[in-house]
Amino acid sequence: MARLHFIILIFSSIFAISSSSIRPPHPFDALTRTELKLVRNVIKKTYPVGPKYNFTFQYVGLNEPDKSLVLSWHSSPDLNVKPPPRQAFVIVRDNGKTREIVVDFSSRVIISDKIHVGKGNPTLTIDEQEAATALVHKFKPFRDSIRRRGLKLSEVVVTSSTMGWFGETKTKRLIKTIPFYLNGSVNTYLRPIEGMTIIVNLDKMMVTKFKDRFTSPLPKANGTEFRFSKLKPPFGPALQNAVLFQPSGPGFKIEGHIVRWANWEFHLSFDVRAGIVISLASIFDMDVNKYRQVLYKGHLSEMFIPYMDPTDDWYFITYLDCGDFGCGQCAVSLEPYTDCPAGAVFMDGIFAGQDGTPAKIPNAICIFEKYAGDIMWRHTEAEIPNLEITEVRPDVSLVARIVTTVGNYDYIVDYEFKPSGSIKMGVGLTGVLEIKPVEYIHTSEIKKGEDIHGTIVADNTVGVNHDHFVIFRLDLDIDGSDNSFVRNELVTKRAPESVNTPRRSYWTSRPKTAKTEAEARVKLGLKAEELVVVNPNRKTKHGNEVGYRLLHGSAAGPLLAQDDYPQIRAAFTNYNVWITPYNRSEVWAGGLYADRSQGDDTLAVWSERNRKIENKDLVMWYTIGFHHVPSQEDYPTMPTLSGGFELRPTNFFERNPVLKTKPVKLTTARKCIPKDD
Amino acid sequence: MARLHFIILIFSSIFAISSSSIRPPHPFDALTRTELKLVRNVIKKTYPVGPKYNFTFQYVGLNEPDKSLVLSWHSSPDLNVKPPPRQAFVIVRDNGKTREIVVDFSSRVIISDKIHVGKGNPTLTIDEQEAATALVHKFKPFRDSIRRRGLKLSEVVVTSSTMGWFGETKTKRLIKTIPFYLNGSVNTYLRPIEGMTIIVNLDKMMVTKFKDRFTSPLPKANGTEFRFSKLKPPFGPALQNAVLFQPSGPGFKIEGHIVRWANWEFHLSFDVRAGIVISLASIFDMDVNKYRQVLYKGHLSEMFIPYMDPTDDWYFITYLDCGDFGCGQCAVSLEPYTDCPAGAVFMDGIFAGQDGTPAKIPNAICIFEKYAGDIMWRHTEAEIPNLEITEVRPDVSLVARIVTTVGNYDYIVDYEFKPSGSIKMGVGLTGVLEIKPVEYIHTSEIKKGEDIHGTIVADNTVGVNHDHFVIFRLDLDIDGSDNSFVRNELVTKRAPESVNTPRRSYWTSRPKTAKTEAEARVKLGLKAEELVVVNPNRKTKHGNEVGYRLLHGSAAGPLLAQDDYPQIRAAFTNYNVWITPYNRSEVWAGGLYADRSQGDDTLAVWSERNRKIENKDLVMWYTIGFHHVPSQEDYPTMPTLSGGFELRPTNFFERNPVLKTKPVKLTTARKCIPKDD
Structure with missing residues (x-):
């Protein structure tokens, strides 16, 4: 039974980190x-x-x-x-x-x-999207169309959508706007008013095309409510509140934007396009008594969310969210205790508005210690007579989180650091489906041979099939900048005649260093191979190349045709993993100018140069993919669907780097006094 | 800022559940x-x-x-x-x-x-393994061999190993025993004394073969220590203790062995072979005000751990751990606060010893609520002018955990229940590598063309390449017993000429119900498909078949040759997913008699009958696989490597089943008074 003596420390764990400071800025500090x-x-x-x-x-x-x-x-x-x-x-x-x-x-x-003389347009500002939708709201033909449908204009919300690119030679800064109907609902996206094509030219800030093509049934407001305060009983399932108390305070320290925790040190920053940016992440190695580099810079590079309905109201919905809308710009203020658990510290997101003056997203990022009840390592040694040894180290990790809500979808993006040296990138999808109104309320009404491109999730409501591809740019510097990418294929061998064995086979590893970009393009799941970024210039005392291994999640690749415009623009999804040589200008996998891009500035195009990548400064690109066939459970809000991957040290350390971690105890208390008592 | 008023409840969260009770036993209660x-x-x-x-x-x-x-x-x-x-x-x-x-x-x-007239032998008892190793310890030729090596007999630990099967026509109950040397180490498995073949006949309890073939270098004791109490400073990385306090007590109730938590109810039991057994798991559906069935019975069915060194001392190491040694029999006593976090409740494992009298593993299972800081669902609705809505529901889940230590490896097996309806099965691998002594301390010493079958992880120490395959038997009863297995392939379609669209492609789902077992064998990762167990007799009000979808993790398949003996015995690894019709006698995927089995009673053989599986009582089999190339970080104990999969409701509920969950708050406290103050 634990004996704890604390009842002491007061630590104000909820405070915003001051973005101004006397010390000179860190090279990776976001602009103040x-x-x-x-x-x-x-x-x-x-x-x-x-x-x-x-x-x-x-x-x-x-x-x-x-x-x-x-x-x-x-x-x-x-x-x-x-x-x-x-x-x-x-x-x-x-x-x-x-x-x-x-x-x-x-x-x-x-x-x-x-x-800029090339293709594509810059990220849309919030201000111009608001101006454009306000414009449409006042546009007489639009108002006439709304009235003709018998709807109240005051209950109409107009939203903006990028148009994509479908072979047009000129890519003016046009957006499509899509109206939704509230009138008893605050779940905007569940009540689209379909049938109108409304295009706004953002540079001219005028409606350049308006066409009212047809009317669709309007899904009901009933059932769309998601605010606890407005929902009616019965409530449930019932869960219990919990209190986390750290008798010695939190384990991390933040100085400016440098985070130090356990054996990790990294810089944490906000970018209006990428959201969280991790840089100069290094890990303390007790054996050599110094920090060793792991990740020079890592962040979200792009997202691609193509919908699978080819008809007029839907074909263009093929968002490149980070490039189109800004994955930092769409970050939301995180709520203490719900978005981020007890002990979280928050950081604001500062960015420039359309007129260049600073704007702020309060609490855009949080950092917290995760006590998930996992086991870092353990062993029970029971073979020794009269001696049973059990050693357990519970796991604690540090998470930096941002939530980006791009209209209907909320993306939870987590960067998790483990004392064992792993870095895990995770994405959780939640929020609200994009839905399409239909006449149907039951599958039996669907006409034979008709493809409704999704699932009937509520009356007159189809959750439309779509994908989510989320690509991370990871400028790994494994113990130094010059690295190689090793594909360590595990191959079946017949047991050799020379060995006296009844075994007929075994596998062995056949490591192959990728010499060029082409050799480093990986479609996951096709063969058994370890993917390792090594530093060929650094070896352990046993002669193994120091490295970090990719532990991938379940993989998804593109299903769009290669000649389809959205796929050309998002060709970075053609492989799950890419390696490029470091190039300061290659940051955004869908191109610097993603809005209406034509696919000429994507990771896939850069990679075609097939540059040498052996013993060079490398960048790894990894795409988390989801094919999403909606289900009724996703309505009216969607339980989080998660994916991710892990970078894990492999012969980076001479031994288990958490062998000598003092066992922490995650105990219970008899009583606690709340923070603001 | 949170306002909490509690400082009150005392809940003794650490107690063993009484296995005896006055009420009649539940049909799935383990034997008392x-x-x-x-x-x-x-x-x-x-x-x-x-x-x-x-x-x-x-x-x-x-x-x-x-x-x-x-x-x-x-x-x-x-x-x-x-x-x-x-x-x-x-x-x-x-x-x-x-x-x-x-x-x-x-x-x-x-x-x-x-x-029993068929092939294979029953699970080994602990007692007979101890008797056999004690016998070897006293066996004169063995003692002579130890002395000849200049080793102290008092420091030798003899362990038992199943022999596998390699075409022998008679499969007597023979085991091989492997000696290890302590002498300054308590990490038994890291100091094997190689070169002897020592076979014990368990039925006759005598050494039937002894051969001293060669001597190997003995890896050093230095560096093998893993007890915190014996390690020397510096320690680190430093993590912080934490206290969890639930002001209203824990959210789960245990009556007998029935666990009720949030919307879940299930029976939790212990089996000496399977470890944890979950049965009659059902979830409360507020819409219909009743519990609905999900999982009739779910448990670990078998593990397969083949090592990849074909030479004499290693070829036979191809364990079927649950069948050979008993995954429940090898369960260890879980430590409060480290193996299982605050709030955990423990359950003993009761089983029969070799003489039939009861034996007990105290605290073999724990049940706890997991507050990992995850988000169950959220949405920020920012499109409505002058209104910003953020609703967040933090996630809490319930975990039932067992740790099975089969000699060197510790397997953490978690069954996690989520209020959203998901069940996640997870396996964490930790413990100690099986290692092979070599002359080498550096890779440069390896002879050209020589395969050392692993990685040099310490002086004279190779961590040998191996696999872990962990198969779960999941007798799903999705809202009733008669279910079907639907493979919903996502296929690329060219945009039809009839639709006026600039899109060239999209994907659509092509659901196909598997009619027979052959149609339900799945190698994951080859194509984009959703795998859904549906109840074709139950539809939602919108006409969708109620179902549960498999969200798989990264998949691994076998690399041994199909004609190799171990692969024949563990042919259940040939596919990642299998579906069989319920058959009371098909429980253990490697056969009821796994020790020295010949592959005639495996899932692969049962499945060859190619029975009809449409609208039948079905069993799903899922294998979590790992190919493990050891790294130096795995020495002397291995940081946990995790894998798993999720069963997630898909059109099982009419809507998001956690929409109306009251938001819990996971807060911090000013101070806490520990439990035993």
Whole structure:
């Protein structure tokens, strides 16, 4: 029975981390409010800024610092080497053109300014989407169509949707807008008003096409409620509240945006496009008494969510969420104790609004220790006469979480660090389905041979079939920057004649280092192979190459035809795993300009160069995929569906790195006094 | 900020559940001590029992009650139908023969008694393994060999290993014994003394073969220590203790062996071969105000762990752990707060020893609520002007856990129930590697072209390549016993000419009901398909067949040749998923008699009959597989490597079954008073 002596420490675990500080910024710190204002002021010296001058800020973020400079700064004693120049990378829309501007903070000048001449458009701002939908709401033909349907305009919500690309030669900044009907529901997406094609030109901010094609049944409001405060009894299933108390306080420390916990140290930042950015993640190795590099930079690179209804109201719904809408921009404020458990610490997301002034998502990121009841390692040794030994180390991990709600779907993105050296990336899908109104309330009404492209999940309501592909960019630096990718195939061998054995077979590993990008493209599930990123320049004392192994989850690949436009744009889904040589400009797997992109700037295109990747600075790309046939359980909100993968040290350490972890105890209390008593 | 008012309840969450009770036993209750004694007494009337009469109890467990009788009892109001007759199924070894005996408890007589004439032998008892290894320890030629190696006999531990089967026509109950050397280490398995072939006949309890073939280097004791109390500083990484407090007590209630929690009810039992047995799991559906069946019975059926070194000391290491050694018999006593977190309740494992008298594994099973910080569902609705709604339901689940330590490996087996209706089966591998002594301490010493069949993980120590296959038998009864297995393939379609669309493709689902066993054999990862067990006789109000879908993890298949003996014996690994019609006698996927089995009684053989499986009582078999190339991190104990799968309701409910769950709060406290203060 545990003997604990605490009843003591008060730790205010819910506080926002100050984004300003006296110390010089870390090279990976997100731009501060002050810096965002400075960017605007510097640019304002050259350009009239703001929507009324048709000059809008579509992306403002940290200009990726030179990697070699970051590494020499980071590896210098007491960080006494000068950090790399701090700069902002800005994408603006300037009178119908896309302009890329780099602003230097120390000199406070624009150091680079060029017009983007390629395909695709920048990420949509929230402001312009709101302006566009407000415009439609006031657009007379639209109002007439709503009235003609017998609906109340005051109950109509108009939402914006990117259009995709389907072979058009010009890709103006057009969006489609889709109306929904509230009138007794707050679950917007479950009551679409179908049949209208409404296109808005964002640069001109005008409706350029309106067509009322047909009317559909309107799904009922009844059954769409999801607010606890409005639902009627009976409630259930009943779960119990719980209190977590850490007698010695939390195990992590945050200094600026550097997180230190157990044997891990990493920088945690927010980007308006990627959401969470982890950088300079390294792990303390007790054997050599120093931190060793693992992940130079890791983040969400893109999502692809194609829907599987080819008809007019649906064919274009093929979102590249991070590029189209900004996976950071769509981050929501996390709720203490429900979105993130007890002990969580929160961090705001600061970004630039359309006019360049700072905006804030309070509590956009949380960091917490996860006590899931798992076992880190254990062993009961029962073979020794008169001695039974049981040693158990319960597992605790550290999670950095963001939730991105892109309209209907809520994506829970977790980066989990384990003391054993593993990093797990997880995605949870929840929120609300995109649904299509139909006449039907029962499958028996479906016409023979008709494909409804989904499942009847409620009266007049089809949850439409779709995919979710979520790709992570992982700039791994396994114990240094120069790494190789080893495909260690496990192959069946016949037992050799030379060995006197009744066994007829066994498997052996046949490691093969991928020399070029083509050799490193992996469709998972086809063969038994270990995928390992090694540092061929570092070996353990037993001569094994130090490495990290990919433990993948259940894999999904694309089902769209290779010649279909959405698939060309999201060709990064063609393989589950890709390796590229580090290239500062290859960050967004669907292209820097994803909205209406044409697939000429994707990971698949970069990889076609088939560059050498042996003993180089490598980037791993991994796609978590889901094919989603909706079920009635997904209505009116969807229980979380999870996927993920793990990077696990393999011969990175000389021995079990958590062998000498002191066993923690996860105990119960007799009573607790709540925080605010 | 949370306002909590509790500081109150005392709940003694650590107690063993009494296995005796006044109420009549539940049909799935494990045999009690009293019943085990009765079995022995009944059999003793006919046979002289005990090792000295060469009459040993190899398995004593519940004789599977007639399913139709259980179901009619279970579905009767107030359980007022007579439960099925309670009986014990006993396997004894009687003077060199295997005998199967059924004892009826009400009449207290043997109602069936027959000699097993087929292949294979029953599970080994702990007692006979201890007798055999003690015998070897005293065996003069063995002692001479140990002395000749310059080793101290007092430091030698002899362990037992099943022999497998390699084409022999007679499969006597022989085991091989393997000596290890302590002398400064308590990590037995890391110091094998190789080179001797030592075979013991268990029925005759004599050494029948002894051959000292060669000597190997002995790996050092240094570095094998894993007891915290004996390790030397520095310690780390440092993790924080935590206290869990449930102000309203735990959410589950246990009555006898029935567990009720949230919307779940199931029976939890212990079997000396399977470990945990879950039965009659049903979920409360608020819409119809009743419990609905999901899982009639689910448990571990077998494990297969073949090692990949074909040489003399290793070729036979191809364990069928549950059949060879008993996955319940090898269960260890779980430690409160480390093996199972705060709030866990423990249950003993009662079984019959070799002489038929009851033995006990205290705290063999634990049940706990898992607060992992996950989100059950959430949605932020941000589209409605001037209204932002965030609703979040944190996830809590219930876990039943057992840890089976079969010699070196510790298997953590979790059955997790979610309020959303999912059941997750998880296996964690930890413990100690099986290692092979070698001359080498560095990879550069390996001779060109030599296969060391593993990884050098320490000086003179190779962690040998191997697989773990863990198969679960899941007798699903989805809302009733008659079910079908639907393979819902997702197929790419070209966009039809009839639809005016610029899309060129989409996917659609092509559900196909498997008519026979052959149509239901699945190798995962080859194509995009949903695997659903449906009840074709029950439809939702929208006409969808009620079902449960399999969400598989990363899949592994066999790499041994199909004609290799171990693969023939473990042919259940040939597919990841199998469906069989319910058959009371098909329980153990590697055969009822696994030790030295010849593959004539495996799931693969049963399935060859290719029985009809449409709208029948079905059993699903799922194998979690791992190919394990050891790494240095796995030495001297191995951080847990996890795998699993999920059964998730799909159109089982009319809507999200946790929509109306009251949001729990997982908060922090200012201070807590520990339990034993």
